Amino acid sequence: MTPARKKPNINTSPLELMPDFQFAVSVDCVIFGYENDMLKVLLIKSDLPEFKSKWSLLGDLVHPDEDLDAASYRVLRERTGLEDVFLEQVHTFGQLNRHPAGRVVTTAYFSLINVKDHQLKQLDNELHWHPVNDIKTMAFDHKVILDTCHKTLQKKIQEEPIIFNLLEKKFSLRDLQNLYEAILGVSLDRRNFRKKLFTTDLLTDLDEMEKDVPHRPGKLYTFNHARYAKMKKKTFVGIDF
Amino acid sequence: MTPARKKPNINTSPLELMPDFQFAVSVDCVIFGYENDMLKVLLIKSDLPEFKSKWSLLGDLVHPDEDLDAASYRVLRERTGLEDVFLEQVHTFGQLNRHPAGRVVTTAYFSLINVKDHQLKQLDNELHWHPVNDIKTMAFDHKVILDTCHKTLQKKIQEEPIIFNLLEKKFSLRDLQNLYEAILGVSLDRRNFRKKLFTTDLLTDLDEMEKDVPHRPGKLYTFNHARYAKMKKKTFVGIDF
DNA sequence: ATAAAATACGTAAGGCATACACAATAAAAT
DNA sequence: ATTTTATTGTGTATGCCTTACGTATTTTAT
Known part of the structure; x- marks a missing residue:
């Protein structure tokens, strides 16, 4: 332990935000759907050389003028064309080397949509639905994120009537x-x-x-x-x- | 809706992390304790002109070489001298103007400690315990963060035996x-x-x-x-x- | 000694979850 | 048309768990 000493701090002292202490911040959406008696999740193929042909969640960098929640809604809207759907923050992942491009902290959201309600937008990179139980590996730490969101989903449907978002x-x-x-x-x-x-x-x-x-x-x-x-x-x- | 079009994306395409898309990332710890039959929280005074004399959570910027979890453990250790205590992520707050210094995204953690176990470190800025029920306003969005963590605590003690962390x-x-x-x-x-x-x-x-x-x-x-x-x-x- | 306060133990009733059975209806097969 | 099959729709008995509440015991204070 260092001895007690007054140290400038983001909450206590006015201080400048230095570039070294700035990271990219992203959101990743775990979009759940229900089709053919299976729970599915909407995925896209990653073109990053490190994850060639692996599947990735739908995410994006948070824009400078954008709330976290707004960013996840934007991702969802751009990919599914849907608005006003169930979307909720789950957890934030900040491991040092989770992204090859550098330090990227990502906040995971999960969404529940009715598969029949929407048309998939931007069908590039083979955007489509995957049965959750068939997914073994993913790009980045996305398998961990998916598993976390799946557990959260399992818990939440027992506590709140959110499951209806997945049905017609x-x-x-x-x-x-x-x-x-x-x-x-x-x-x-x-x-x-x-x-x-x-x-x-x-x-x-x-x-x-x-x-x-x-x-x-x-x-x-x-x-x-x-x-x-x-x-x-x-x-x-x-x-x- | 914009029409379907291929757009570079952090998950799909190799791209550089531009400075405009980088934010400061902090952690804030809601450290709960139990004293005199009251649930208390450890707070410090903010010196920021915008929040003169208001109380703030214990937080800090995440260091470039540091995981989110590691950062919150560091804050906890620096302030209480404690290691191996209950600490868990709760929620991430990314409102645009939540910090006067600029864009700061913060991840909130809550911790449960036995008040009698520790000595407070760095007693600058009047670091001390406040009854949760007496707190009306705080610096930044910290009242919202505190309320969120309090609700999480209420829920979790009914589901898991974590409450013992607060007792001797x-x-x-x-x-x-x-x-x-x-x-x-x-x-x-x-x-x-x-x-x-x-x-x-x-x-x-x-x-x-x-x-x-x-x-x-x-x-x-x-x-x-x-x-x-x-x-x-x-x-x-x-x-x- | 006596009263007061808190601990320690117990029981009865009601509600809720679980296990399980059978009748009704519509489609498909004969 | 009749029978078979599959699925829907309803009911009941059991046991466990929660809730409400009564009473005796132990220690402190007067």
Whole structure:
């Protein structure tokens, strides 16, 4: 330990921001979608010689006049054409040699979109959807970022009704259960699943049926945003570990 | 929307990191402690003219050769003299004008320490402990950062046994309950609290009693790290919102 | 000694999760 | 048309966990 001594500091003293202490800052978006009963993520091919033919997340440098959140929204919009979708910060990765070009600190976001809602923009570099479970390696530290975001997703869908962002407006209970199972990697009891979902009181019965399914059609539901907004945020106090 | 077009990008193309796209990157540590039945946080006075006499978190610029995590550990060590303590990243704040000196992106960490374990280092700028509930305003966006970390703390102590980092090695159940109540801002039933804690099987009965207390002394316990490490991480699957 | 305060232990009721069974309906096969 | 098959839709019993609350014990203060 160095002895106590007054040292100029970014929070306490007016000081100039020196170039040596400036880094590139980027955002990387883990864009999740759901297709063919699989959780998927939108990836692009990296042209960097160090990562030739490896897959990378969608990211970009944060612009000088741009908030972090704004930058991630921009990346998302440029790649999917979507606005007003679920997007949330997860974690910031600042390892020394995570990027070959130099020091780049990146903040990871995860997004949930309905695959059928959008058309992919800028189809350069083979932008497309990959089943999350098939991905073994990626460029940079992106596999770690993806895994982190996947875990966050698994945790969050159990705590908040964000999963509906991955489905179309109208869905059957079977759709919803398949999606939960795909994300969590478990199988759930159909009867208990229904019961649980109905007790949340967040599904509106549309009095409509599935169409063009090769079996008995199920009822269609929609997520009741209004009722969730009104729900008093559960002040859960419990110890559970 | 701009039409689809190939654009150089930090993840796809080799490109130089231009000075305009480089920012200062800092870490800010929300160091929590527990004293006199109150949750407290370690703060320092800011000398910046814009925030004269306002309180600030403990932070610093990340050094060019330093990981983000390493930087926050350094700040913690320099200020408290402590190593190997609980420290975890929470969120990154990148608002455009959050720092008067220019563009500074900061990553917030929260730490849990036992107040009696340490001596404060570098007592310049009136470094000391403040009750979290008394803090109304702070320098920079630090009040927002503090609130974010406080909420994260409230959530995490219900999910993982990290709260013991705030107590001494030996503690009574009363101590533990008071601490939970101080952090969560609720009162808990004493009998149910005991029962719950004992069922976790993570407390070792030391067969010792409190000393020098002005009432009937309670038993002393210690947190069983080994048993927690062995516990199979609960693969909880439930929907709860 | 007695009162006050905190610890320590216990029990009953209700709610919630889990496990499991069967009827109804629509599509596909015969 | 009838039967078969697959899937939807509903119900019930059990047990565990949370919650609410009662009472005895131990120590300190008067």
